[in-house]
Amino acid sequence: MVAPSPYSLIATDLDGTLLRGDDTLSERSLAALGQARRAGAQHLVVTGRPAPRVRPLLDDLGCTGLAVCGQGAQVYDAGAHRMLWSVTLDRELAETALGKIEAEVGQVYAAVDQDGVDGLTLIEPGYLMPHPTLPALRVARRDDLWCAPISKVLLRHHTLSDDELATIARSVVGSLATVTMSGPGTVELQPCGVTKATGLALAADRLGLTPGRAIAFGDMPNDIPMFEWAAHGVAMANAHPELRAVADEITTSNQDDGIAVVLEGLFD
Numbered sequence: 001m002v003a004p005s006p007y008s009l010i011a012t013d014l015d016g017t018l019l020r021g022d023d024t025l026s027e028r029s030l031a032a033l034g035q036a037r038r039a040g041a042q043h044l045v046v047t048g049r050p051a052p053r054v055r056p057l058l059d060d061l062g063c064t065g066l067a068v069c070g071q072g073a074q075v076y077d078a079g080a081h082r083m084l085w086s087v088t089l090d091r092e093l094a095e096t097a098l099g100k101i102e103a104e105v106g107q108v109y110a111a112v113d114q115d116g117v118d119g120l121t122l123i124e125p126g127y128l129m130p131h132p133t134l135p136a137l138r139v140a141r142r143d144d145l146w147c148a149p150i151s152k153v154l155l156r157h158h159t160l161s162d163d164e165l166a167t168i169a170r171s172v173v174g175s176l177a178t179v180t181m182s183g184p185g186t187v188e189l190q191p192c193g194v195t196k197a198t199g200l201a202l203a204a205d206r207l208g209l210t211p212g213r214a215i216a217f218g219d220m221p222n223d224i225p226m227f228e229w230a231a232h233g234v235a236m237a238n239a240h241p242e243l244r245a246v247a248d249e250i251t252t253s254n255q256d257d258g259i260a261v262v263l264e265g266l267f268d
Contacts, residue, residue, distance in 0.1 A: 048180070052118055070086075070151040072225075097173045177191065235251070
């Protein structure tokens with residue numbers, strides 16, 4: 001018999017957390033999540049990836065329920081293949097924010113995730129995808145990025161570190177957008193006030209779940225709001241120092257099945 005657990009909701013980031021470095025799911029992690037589900041817990045993916053880039057992984061997880069995508073800007077119903085909720089980043093505000101950032105740091109290279117269940121990832125000349133396995137469409141010039149509604153903008157700089165770029169972006173963007181850092185080479189602008197916690201709270205409410213019985217796993221500063229929302233936050237051993245500083249617990253790395261290590265102890 002599976003022992004009772006204090007957690008009925010398991011919220012997991014993907015990149016650097018549930019996924020290994022090659023974007024795969026380990027058999028051990030799949031087994032641990034399956035054991036937790038059999039004990040009555042619900043698993044919610046909470047990721048910076050937009051819904052179209054998450055669907056194959058949700059299939060691998062056997063997920064037919066909700067997923068929080070786009071840094072919290074999308075609540076996606078995998079079974080029905082539809083958005084239950086989404087918010088877009090105003091494209092004029094995005095352009096203004098980019099201009100303010102470039103006035104401080106010089107040229108940045110940008111990409112956008114379009115809104116919707118079939119939205120594309122568009123990248124301007126010079127932008128390099130941090131995850132080469134994710135599909136993206138290269139456009140001829142920056143103006144082409146704004147051809148359809150977007151959920152976020154992704155930024156890279158040729159010399160500044162992610163931490164440096166994010167710090168400067170926050171200092172000049174103000175209320176135009178929320179600045180997040182979600183992984184190596186991934187500084188993002190998203191709608192003001194939108195975080196992983198806002199999307200997670202909406203999804204949990206639809207499922208009748210509460211933060212008091214939620215455990216969250218992550219590896220980057222964009223997971224901090226999720227940790228603040230959940231009763232217990234677990235950072236991976238490979239996590240950014242900012243997230244480790246606010247975590248309730250540190251597990252092993254994503255390469256060493258850190259989520260499974262914790263879940264096996266909770267649901268054994």
